[in-house]
Amino acid sequence: KVHPDDVTKILNCGLGHDLMPEIDLFYFSPRKVEESECICYCLMMFDDLGMVQQWQLKKDTLARFLLFVKKGYRDAPYHNWYHAFSVFHFSYLVIKNLRLVEKGYISSLEALALMVSCLCHDLDHRGTTNSFQMQSGTELASLYSSEGSVMERHHLAQALCILNTDGCNIFDGLTSEQYSRCLDLIRDLILATDLAHHIRLVQDQEKMATEGFDFSNNQHKQLLLFLLMTCSDLSDQTKDWKLSRTTADLVYQEFFSQGDLEKAMGNAPLEMMDREKARIPDLQIQFLSHIVCPVFKILAQLFPEADCLLQSTLKNRHCWEQASAFFARRWESGHSSLDILR
Numbered sequence: 001k002v003h004p005d006d007v008t009k010i011l012n013c014g015l016g017h018d019l020m021p022e023i024d025l026f027y028f029s030p031r032k033v034e035e036s037e038c039i040c041y042c043l044m045m046f047d048d049l050g051m052v053q054q055w056q057l058k059k060d061t062l063a064r065f066l067l068f069v070k071k072g073y074r075d076a077p078y079h080n081w082y083h084a085f086s087v088f089h090f091s092y093l094v095i096k097n098l099r100l101v102e103k104g105y106i107s108s109l110e111a112l113a114l115m116v117s118c119l120c121h122d123l124d125h126r127g128t129t130n131s132f133q134m135q136s137g138t139e140l141a142s143l144y145s146s147e148g149s150v151m152e153r154h155h156l157a158q159a160l161c162i163l164n165t166d167g168c169n170i171f172d173g174l175t176s177e178q179y180s181r182c183l184d185l186i187r188d189l190i191l192a193t194d195l196a197h198h199i200r201l202v203q204d205q206e207k208m209a210t211e212g213f214d215f216s217n218n219q220h221k222q223l224l225l226f227l228l229m230t231c232s233d234l235s236d237q238t239k240d241w242k243l244s245r246t247t248a249d250l251v252y253q254e255f256f257s258q259g260d261l262e263k264a265m266g267n268a269p270l271e272m273m274d275r276e277k278a279r280i281p282d283l284q285i286q287f288l289s290h291i292v293c294p295v296f297k298i299l300a301q302l303f304p305e306a307d308c309l310l311q312s313t314l315k316n317r318h319c320w321e322q323a324s325a326f327f328a329r330r331w332e333s334g335h336s337s338l339d340i341l342r
């Protein structure tokens with residue numbers, strides 16, 4: 001599936017190529033990077049954080065691994081390679097800008113596992129939810145439904161499969177102890193991207209932020225790693241309004257397609273999946289209020305330099321409130337299309 005000359009092409013762009021200016025700033029949108037250059041940027045971000053050197057990552061192995069990961073994503077409207085690349089880029093941003101390793105919040109092995117987990121966290125996503133897998137009895141549900149987090153277990157399985165592919169084991173420079181620690185981390189971090197898992201933990205994360213991070217408390221260190229995964233997964237909401245709105249559009253394309261499927265199967269979809277009933281601005285105000293802003297509030301409490309991220313999510317919520325008020329007026333007068341947001 002990946003040809004040797006694909007690998008050499010990547011290596012020619014190599015690490016010497018300097019990063020796009022501003023790629024290490026919070027407001028940079030990774031979706032601006034040309035698709036053909038993404039993998040090269042992944043290589044450079046690993047190198048920029050000193051990981052290639054520290055973990056003896058072989059460039060051709062890393063290039064081959066990245067090509068397999070990129071090919072491992074389907075072209076779903078939202079859950080595609082660009083989502084994975086964006087989530088990866090955000091993990092690079094927080095590691096670099098919050099100086100997480102230098103300040104001792106996470107180890108350099110945890111930083112490596114975090115970035116690799118972000119890249120792999122939605123591998124082979126079909127644009128449908130865990131509950132859709134269970135309700136329609138997909139093959140993934142039959143494989144994983146007994147343990148829950150059906151999609152996340154599949155993403156993890158896909159990641160391990162790539163790591164076990166010839167010439168793709170980027171961790172072969174690690175000691176066996178580091179290797180097993182790294183795989184345990186990747187397992188926990190990918191499973192932590194199930195929002196249901198996050199919702200179970202968020203109160204503990206809030207408590208950790210108000211009490212203050214305890215560097216000797218391993219539970220705090222684990223809660224922080226999970227928080228960083230969720231922040232990365234939601235990072236489009238920390239960018240400008242245009243990107244945040246476009247992302248919502250793509251997410252609802254997936255949700256509404258699932259809703260259409262559920263109707264065709266005779267199951268009533270959730271309102272947020274039903275293109276006849278969903279009111280996107282109101283749904284986004286709820287999603288930002290209940291999930292996104294609280295997560296970046298916790299991050300900003302732990303890292304004051306991350307306050308700009310919280311402010312962006314609050315600004316995007318405000319934009320949805322404006323949109324909602326506008327639509328309320330239009331709905332009253334009988335219009336109902338989103339095209340004003342174009």
Ligand SMILES: COc1ccc(Cl)c(-c2nnc3c(C)nc4ccc(C(=O)NCC(C)C)cc4n23)c1
Binds near residue numbers: 234287
């Ligand atoms: C962090 O993990 C995930 C997993 C899957 C998705 Cl799609 C997202 C995600 N990424 N961007 C969005 C946007 C813009 N809107 C969303 C609206 C609702 C939901 C949702 O899952 N609601 C039900 C739940 C709260 C019980 C997710 C949304 N979302 C994040």
Ligand SMILES: [Mg+2]
Binds near residue numbers: 121122151193194
């Ligand atoms: Mg996911």
Ligand SMILES: [Zn+2]
Binds near residue numbers: 083121122193233
């Ligand atoms: Zn994701």
